[in-house]
Amino acid sequence: MSTSERQGLRVTGVSKAYGGLQVLKDVTLRAPAGSITAVIGPNGAGKSTLANVISGFVTQDAGQVFVNGAELPAGKAVARAGHRLGRTFQNLEVFTGMTVLHNVAMGAYSRQKGSHLGDLIRGPRTRRNEREAEESARALLRKFGLEHRADSLVESLPFGEAKLVEMVRVLAMEPEVVVLDEPAAGLPPASAMPLAETIAGMAQEGIGVLLIEHNMKLVMSISEHVVVLDQGRVLTEGSPAEVQKDPRVIEAYLGPGHAKSEELTL
Amino acid sequence: MSSRLSALPRSLGRTNSWELWITIGLLLLLPMLMATDYALHIWTRMAIYVILLTGLNFINGMAGMISLAQAGFFGLGAYAAGIAAVRFDVPPVLALVIAPVVVTLAALLVGMMSMRLKEIYFKMATLGAGFVLFLLFGRMVELTGGPNGLVGIPPFSLFGFEFTEPIVKYGFVALLAIIGAIVAHNLLVSRTGRALRAYGASEPAALAAGASPFKLRLLAFGMSGFYAGVAGALEAFDSRFISPSTFDFMMAVLLVVALVLSGAGRMIGPILGALLLTGIEVFAADYADYEPLIMGVIFLIAIQLFPRGLAGELAARREDRRERAKREAAEQAKPDQEVVRA
Structure with a gap:
């Protein structure tokens, strides 16, 4: 695909209400190819709902989601893979009972x-697919230093590695856009650096990364663009430095006496 | 990790070709151990159960859903073949084709209606479907012969050659069981089978990876119906007499329990389950009045001892040993744990 076609993710005018509760109000944002766009905001700002609308797990009331200019059908999670949109989940979602290799091959x-x-009779295409999926999965595992785990059952891995497997599975989809829902959640601080490198690596390969994250240190260190959500609206956006200085952000996200709160979020 | 996962057996993902080979090996070797007419009759029943349980394994094992409709589908296959042969003079070989087609269609219909239901409701819906079939076998007297059963089913025959010799009968059923096991194994290790299991392990992640649950589960349902149809037809041609009681609630539960105990979702589950079912049938025959009691006690004890099924238990122990060995190796090599792993 030529670079001109790689536009990444575009979200326009997305709104979603649950009963009387307006969770998202006219949210518009972009996550261009080859860069990291972060979405931050206090609890209840609508970050997870936004991730779910983009990935088709929640049907929005209004607005559209585009990948490389093509509109994605609302509320159709299963169709996202075909549009090369991958996502990870806040809670670890791996295929237990299957090996690490096969987890990644699923991508x-x-x-x-x-x-x-064809799969029932194990036809030539099935064999070819199988070989190709396992080879590409193995190559990715090698790249992320998980090759020695390839044949382990995924549930036998420590949490941090299992999280990485989830991310590698998404990469095996060869995605154009990746939505990462709180990738640092539950990880020990020591794992934050390798995680940051992994995410940065995705952007370097031309993927449009939408990073939904609580960990401000991670967000500020790797994002090119930060979108602040508050009560379902885009409060402001800009470079990490700009956003950090914005008094509205400090007010909404960090709250009064922010120095103390900020420490907590680091 | 979500709690749904605990329903899935461990170690499903490891290569299980050896389990296929054991299945094939047992089907080939058992008649050599004992080849009297009576023994061959028993082995034939066992091979029919292998086909039936292999079919059930698509849903109860791979897709991780508990279907209680398999006994009804088994019966539908038997009656479809029997009625075609007895009432419409359809040649047995054609009846053997008709039965799985009929049951596959019925299974797809039941699947479409019940699949979106949550676990317990799904079980009830499949149980209901099985029960409706059971009632129909007894009530549609003109076609099925009612509670007295359908008599006069011819033996299976191919190009005028009748399969009446016990060894021929067994060979034919075993051949179909082996083909069925190979196809099931193909599916299990293919992307279709993996997606099916992935869906049972993590619904959101499987969706995000583009695996369509509806299509996959419908496929599992259709496959289970097809196998039940084949098994049912073979049962009809083997027994030459069928009655509703063979396909009752007890049978529905027995099939599920036998598969779960032996290892649902594993290639070796169906043959172990079939051996268990046949064993019970043979030994319980002497104490027919106490059959439900004996089975109940056996199952209670077995479920207590092997909650993950026999194969699942063995695999889990192997896995634990492996993990322990790894841990010990890692402990010894401290502080540089990661290097040792490979």
Whole structure:
């Protein structure tokens, strides 16, 4: 795909209400290809709902989501892989009972064509797909230093590694856009650096990364653009430095006496 | 990790070709151990159960949903083949094709209606479907012969050659069981099978990876119906007489329990389950009045001892040993743990 076609993610005018509760109000943002765009905001700002609308787990009341200019069908999570949009989850979502290799291969399968019938008789295409999926999964695991874990059951891995497997599975989809829902949640501080490198690596490969994150240190260190959500609206956006200085952000996100709160979020 | 996952057996993801080979090996070797007419009759029943349980394994094992409709589907296959042969003079070989088609369609219908239901409701819906079939077998007297059963089913025959010799009968059923096991194994290790299991392990992640749950589960349902249809037809041609009581609630539960105990979702589950079912049938025959009691006690004890199923238990122990060995190696090599891993 040529660079001109790689526009990344575009969200326009997305609104969502649950009963009388307006969770998202006219949210518009972009996560351009090859860069990291962060979405921050206090609890209840609508970050998770936004992630769910983008990835099709929640149907929005209004607004559109585009990947590389193509509109994604609202509320169709299963169709996202075909549009090369991948996501991770706030709570670890891996395929237990399956090896690390096969967990990652699941990502690779998403971009393959093949019939169920072909799989039943193990036809040539099935074999080819299988080989290709496992080879690309193995290559990715090698790249992320998880090769020695390839044949372990995913539930036998420490939390941090399992989180990484989830991310590698998304990369196996060869995504254009990746939505990361709180990737640092539950990780020990020591894992923050490797995580930052992993995310930065995604952007370097031309993926449009939308990073939804609580960990301000992580957000400020790797994001090019920060969007602040508050009560379902885009409060402000800009470079990390700009956003950090914005008094409205300090008010809304960090609250009064922010120096103390900021420490807590680090 | 979500609690739904605990329903899935451990170690599903490891290569399980050896389990396929054991299945094939047992199907080939058992008649050599004992080849009297009576023994062959028992082995034939066992091979039919292998097919039936392999079918059930698509739903109860791979998709991680508990279906209680398999006994009804088994019966529908038997009656479809039996009625075609007895009432409409359809040649047995054609009846053997008709039965799985009929049951597959029925299973797809039941699947479409019940699949979106949550676990317990799904079980009840499938149980209901099985029960409706059971009632129909007894009530549609003109077609099925009612409670007295359908008599006069011809033996299976191919190009005028009748499969009446016990060894021929067994060979034919075992051949189909082996083909069925190979196809199931293909599916289990393919992206389709993995997606099916992935969906049972993490619904959101499977969706995000583009695996369509509806299509996959419908496929599992259709496959289970197809296998039940084949098994049912073989049962009809083997017994030459079928009655509703063979396909009752007890059977529905027995099938599920036998599969769970032996290892649902594993390739070796169906053959172990079939051995268990046949064993119970043979030994309980002497104490027919106490059959439910004996089975109840056996199952209670077995579920207590092997909550993960026999195969699941063995695999889990192997896994634990492996992990312990790794940990010990890592302890010894402190502080540089990671290097040792490989």
